[in-house]
Amino acid sequence: MQTHELVAHAAHSPLGIRRVEAKILSMTDAWMRVRWRIDGSEKLVIPAFAGKGRQDDLWQTTCFELFIMPRDGTPGYSEFNLSPSERWAAYDFDDYREGMRQRDFAREPDCSIRSGQSITIFDAALPRVQLPGPPCSIGLAAVLEEEGGVKSYWALSHHKEKPDFHDPACFNACLARTRAA
Template sequence: MEARILSMTDSWMRVRWRIDGVERLVVPPFAGRGRADELWQTTCFELFMMPKDGTPSYSEFNLSPSERWAAYDFSDYRSGQSERVFRREPDCSMRVGQAIAIFDASLPRIQMPEAPCAIGLSAVIEEEGGVKSYWALSHHKEEPDFHDPRSFTGCIARTRAA
């Protein structure tokens, strides 16, 4: 699997995940846009952002091929969770071919943490038979832990004028 930020403007952050070998991939059925919890129970794509301001707070964005999404803020590692306000919903789409799948998401920048940020891109991939794999830019524990700040190995520089 591959994940990367395609582009970032003052208006939108565009992110893409590519999955190779999709013959057994479980794609959640279309549900229409809207906030939903526990999207990670099946195929789901995630973005974590931790502002580089010295605090342990970070944000998590879950994006589903069903077009459902979730956004949370944490005050510290896996604690102090609250829903992040999102007035304009992310735009998500998935294309599945014979050999690869592409999941694209566009998130409104105005509702996201201010750069500079450390980022983590990750995914839960479910295959037929309930088989799940957990993908991230980096894993630092024996068990996958997308919330581990050491997994936030990407970086977004300041993108707006001060």
């Protein structure tokens, strides 16, 4: 599957991060696997392990986000927040930032993070049965906090003065129907 280079919002420059990529690794009947790669992550703040569980406001520190909008002509979409702490959140929206409600998840996502000298890899596996099905438009994003509270906001694209991962114009990657592996 295609690797997508994310761009930092111009109003929030990173301290040392040079590049962020995101990729849907695989889609099976059971799981959707997603990976984010951060280059220049020496000063990245990684939230402490908290164990699996739902938690709001994960975006206030390092957090990885996936947005899925089915291509059925309706404006609704789903948001998934995934933290290196293993906490997660899932929401459904009826329209742009309207009608927000928690998305039910019977089986929690699996998350892992590995850091090397200057590269960090964050992997997430989300249960397929609990995700909107393809074909979909997707948005891949990350809030990355570095030492000193410096936050940068990374997405496929930015179209507003302030970072806004919910902007449908940012959902510019495609998730097509594929045969299950």
